[in-house]
Amino acid sequence: MDQERKNKILPYLMLMPAMAIMAIVVIYPIFSCIATSFTQEEAGGFGLENYLYFLADPMQLTNIGYTLAIVLVTVVLAVGIAYLLSIYLRFSNSRVSRWIGKLYLLPRFIPGLVAVNGMITIISNSGLLNRLSRLFGADWQLGLIYDAKGIILMNLWFNIPFATMLMGAAMSAINNSEIEAAKDVGAGKLRIFWKIILPLTYRDIFISATFVFMSNISSFTTPYLMGGNYPTMMGVTMYNLYGNQHFGRSAALSVIMFILSALSAVMYIYVNMRKDQWEKN
Amino acid sequence: MTEQTAQNANVKLRISNMTKRYSNGDGVSDIDLDVREGEIVTLLGPSGCGKSTILRTIGGFIGVDKGEILIDGKPVQNLPPEKRPTAMVFQSYNLWPHMTIFDNLAFGLQIKKVPKKEIAARIDKMLHLVHMEGHEKKYPTQLSGGQQQRIAIARALLLEPSVLLLDEPFSALDAKIRAQMREELKRIQQALKITVVFVTHDQEEAMALSDRIVVMNKGVIEQIGGPTEIYDCPKTRYVASFIGEMNFLPGANGTEIAVRPEDVWLDDAMEPEMSAVIRTIMPLGHYTKVGLEMGEHFLRAYVPKTDAAGLRVNDSVALTFHKKYVYNQNGGLQQ
Ligand SMILES: Nc1ncnc2c1ncn2[C@@H]1O[C@H](COP(=O)(O)OP(=O)(O)OP(=O)(O)O)[C@@H](O)[C@H]1O
Ligand SMILES: [Mg+2]
Numbered sequence: 023m024d025q026e027r028k029n030k031i032l033p034y035l036m037l038m039p040a041m042a043i044m045a046i047v048v049i050y051p052i053f054s055c056i057a058t059s060f061t062q063e064e065a066g067g068f069g070l071e072n073y074l075y076f077l078a079d080p081m082q083l084t085n086i087g088y089t090l091a092i093v094l095v096t097v098v099l100a101v102g103i104a105y106l107l108s109i110y111l112r113f114s115n116s117r118v119s120r121w122i123g124k125l126y127l128l129p130r131f132i133p134g135l136v137a138v139n140g141m142i143t144i145i146s147n148s149g150l151l152n153r154l155s156r157l158f159g160a161d162w163q164l165g166l167i168y169d170a171k172g173i174i175l176m177n178l179w180f181n182i183p184f185a186t187m188l189m190g191a192a193m194s195a196i197n198n199s200e201i202e203a204a205k206d207v208g209a210g211k212l213r214i215f216w217k218i219i220l221p222l223t224y225r226d227i228f229i230s231a232t233f234v235f236m237s238n239i240s241s242f243t244t245p246y247l248m249g250g251n252y253p254t255m256m257g258v259t260m261y262n263l264y265g266n267q268h269f270g271r272s273a274a275l276s277v278i279m280f281i282l283s284a285l286s287a288v289m290y291i292y293v294n295m296r297k298d299q300w301e302k303n
Numbered sequence: 304m305t306e307q308t309a310q311n312a313n314v315k316l317r318i319s320n321m322t323k324r325y326s327n328g329d330g331v332s333d334i335d336l337d338v339r340e341g342e343i344v345t346l347l348g349p350s351g352c353g354k355s356t357i358l359r360t361i362g363g364f365i366g367v368d369k370g371e372i373l374i375d376g377k378p379v380q381n382l383p384p385e386k387r388p389t390a391m392v393f394q395s396y397n398l399w400p401h402m403t404i405f406d407n408l409a410f411g412l413q414i415k416k417v418p419k420k421e422i423a424a425r426i427d428k429m430l431h432l433v434h435m436e437g438h439e440k441k442y443p444t445q446l447s448g449g450q451q452q453r454i455a456i457a458r459a460l461l462l463e464p465s466v467l468l469l470d471e472p473f474s475a476l477d478a479k480i481r482a483q484m485r486e487e488l489k490r491i492q493q494a495l496k497i498t499v500v501f502v503t504h505d506q507e508e509a510m511a512l513s514d515r516i517v518v519m520n521k522g523v524i525e526q527i528g529g530p531t532e533i534y535d536c537p538k539t540r541y542v543a544s545f546i547g548e549m550n551f552l553p554g555a556n557g558t559e560i561a562v563r564p565e566d567v568w569l570d571d572a573m574e575p576e577m578s579a580v581i582r583t584i585m586p587l588g589h590y591t592k593v594g595l596e597m598g599e600h601f602l603r604a605y606v607p608k609t610d611a612a613g614l615r616v617n618d619s620v621a622l623t624f625h626k627k628y629v630y631n632q633n634g635g636l637q638q
Contacts, residue, residue: 197396202364203455204399207411207462208385217410221401300401300442 059273072274081252086278088253092170092245093238096177101231103178104185109219111186112193113201129183138247141176142167168250176244181237185230192226193219225293232290236283313340314373315498316361316466321370321380323360331356331522334370338466343492343499345509348519349545354502355470356522361500362391362468374465390459391468395475397455398443405439408458429457432491449480456488460495467492470502485512506546510534518542537561540634550602557632566625567604569593569614577622584614597622 062071076082111123129137144150145166155162166172196219204214242257249255254262256279263272316338324330331353338344346354359365361372363384372380379387398407405426412422430436433453443451452472459467469488473481485508492499503509509516510530518525518533518541526538537543543561544551550567554560579602583594591611595602602622606614614620629637 199393199396200399202384202391203393203397203458204410205364205384206362206389206391207458208414209410210385213414218399298401300403300444 055273055276058269059277061270061273063268063270072270073278075271076274076278082259084253085259086256088170089239089256090282092173092177092255093235095170095174096181096238097231097234099174100178100181100234101185101189101227104182104230105189105223105227107182107186108189108193109215111190112196126186127183129179134180134243135247137179138176138244141172141179142248145172145175167248170249172248173245173255176248177238177241180244181234184237185234188230188233189223189226192223196222225296228293229290232286232293235286239282239286240279314338315340315342315375316500317371317373318357318361319371319373321357321360321372322368323356323365324368329353329522330368331519334524336517336524336527338498338500340498341496342514343489343501343512344515344517345501345503345513346517346519347503347506347509350504352519353522354504354519357519358391358468358470358500358502361466362389363387364391388465389468390462390464391470392452392455392459392472394471395448395451397458398451400443402442403439404435404441404443404446404454407443407454408461411458411462425461429461432460432494433457433487448476449484452476452484453487456491460491460497465498467497467499469499471504472501473508474503474505481508482511488512518545520545536636537628538636540630543628543630548603552597552600552602554629558637559630560624561628561630562602562624563626564592564603564605565590566627567595567602568623568625569604569606569610569620570623578619579622581614581616581618581620584611584616586611595620595622 059072060068060070062069065071076086107122107126111119111126132140142149145164146152147163147165147167149167151164152162166175200218201214204218209217240257241255242261245255245258246261249258256275260272260275260279263275314337316336318334318336321334322330322332324332329351334357336344336357346357348354356365360367360380363379363382363386367380370380371378374388384391398404399410402410408426408429409422412425417425426439427436430439433456435450435453435457438446438450438454443454446454455472456469473484476484488499489512501509501512513530515527515529516533517527520541526533526542528536533542533546537546540551540559540561543549548564550562550564552560552562577597579595579597581593582596582601583592585592585594586608589608590605591608591614593604593606593611593614595604604622631637
């Protein structure tokens with residue numbers, strides 16, 4: 023075998039173990055899950071029963087709507103705040119901005135479970151904030167816990183640093199001289215934002231949004247620990263169905279989740295592939 | 304006296320007693336500089352000596368700690384860049400990549416609310432001046448580096464600045480294009496009679512382009528003068544070593560003697576003041592570079608081609624210094 027052919031085959035050989043593991047732990051379960059989702063629990067055989075259950079049951083529709091609402095609010099708030107934060111970090115030289123720049127990723131390093139429990143001890147109805155308020159004679163009942171607001175708050179804790187990191191990379195791709203040249207020709211701050219910064223970074227807003235969407239649509243820990251009994255987010259719904267031996271239905275719900283993620287993945291690919299006129303050579 | 308008043312009358316830019324130090328202590332101190340109307344003045348010095356710092360204080364991108372900057376007699380040191388009658392061209396990334404060339408040029412004029420028709424007409428004229436007609440619809444990445452810098456210069460000129468500031472605008476270009484752009488800039492400058500402050504670390508560029516050169520060293524100005532003056536009469540040892548080639552020899556009482564290679568003359572005087580041995584001979588076209596060993600010192604001499612014909616390695620030759628400079632211990636010119 024000559025060197026050249028060897029060089030061609032070698033990479034594939036080296037990828038084989040990884041591919042085999044992928045096939046066993048990812049691809050096989052996906053297909054098995056899809057198969058299970060069509061296995062009817064009541065009528066037996068294959069059919070759409072499990073899917074129709076979610077489309078017909080008002081409580082399940084509420085759960086799906088509840089999930090989408092929480093995720094969309096999370097996306098808008100997390101990406102919006104992170105965008106402003108990344109602009110601040112990129113263009114401010116103040117001491118505060120340098121400190122935030124060093125610390126903003128910290129939440130990523132705190133294990134999720136620890137963070138959620140920490141948040142609960144602060145915001146729950148007899149938590150730290152409540153006790154502090156009682157020192158001053160008030161009795162704040164924030165009502166954040168076992169409610170969508172608590173879940174969203176927690177989601178922001180996890181997702182703002184992540185989105186800031188993604189969009190920070192886009193911000194640092196803007197050269198100082200591009201901003202200074204705009205100032206030089208007379209542009210004020212707002213105009214620099216609308217005409218220079220936003221056009222150069224809007225794509226990263228969409229990309230961050232899809233990432234935040236995908237990682238939150240299937241979230242479990244936060245809604246399980248902080249959510250109420252009803253409605254529940256899809257991750258928790260699925261857990262409950264599975265616990266009640268509704269394997270077909272929980273599989274169908276995973277497929278639904280997968281489709282929702284796939285929709286946002288399509289947006290991701292579209293935005294990422296789309297070249298603006300100015301990027302074509 | 305009358306001459307001086309006349310000169311003062313057309314001072315376009317005056318920097319007086321200006322100091323700017325960054326928080327880490329780097330920066331420039333006690334800068335005094337007058338730039339006259341229609342003049343090209345170059346700030347020249349090694350990397351990190353503070354050239355960009357001065358230019359950026361003129362353009363308003365950084366503030367000053369002390370001193371004044373006057374343009375057309377008005378203090379501007381407290382104004383932001385958009386309020387100053389200056390326009391800046393940077394080393395690179397001048398243009399906004401997501402805008403066409405036309406939009407890049409129009410941006411500033413639109414902000415100034417110039418009517419659409421006039422914008423188009425002015426851009427047309429300016430593209431003609433920088434020889435870039437027909438590129439309006441392209442995007443910056445579709446232009447070469449040299450073309451991008453032409454557009455950047457055009458954009459700056461469209462603002463009709465009192466003073467045009469250029470911070471090493473050609474240093475990212477290759478040598479041939481750089482020389483060409485230099486001539487272009489000179490041509491445009493003369494056509495518009497605009498006042499220019501140009502930053503470079505390339506002395507050839509400074510010599511070729513400037514009416515006057517400001518030689519800088521570690522945040523202070525060492526000497527200001529025309530190219531010939533700087534070359535023929537370097538006021539400090541630093542300028543002598545930085546501009547052109549120079550031989551240095553120890554003199555009496557801690558002084559140093561400096562001689563340009565072209566001022567080291569080889570001859571065969573019978574009783575020479577100084578003599579040396581030829582170590583290397585390097586013909587370089589119209590002149591020959593001769594390496595000489597004199598006692599424990601080495602010297603370079605540039606000898607006209609015809610005179611070099613008879614020279615051989617290891618020959619002993621007599622030297623005369625046609626012109627020399629003596630610098631005292633502090634680096635100041637003594638004679
Ligand atoms: N924003 C800044 N903060 C702190 N120090 C700075 C800053 N900008 C420049 N300096 C320092 O000030 C000194 C002068 O910098 P400046 O950019 O003016 O040099 P320069 O002569 O333009 O050099 P070059 O030829 O490399 O561009 C340098 O030592 C540099 O490290
Ligand atoms: Mg510089």
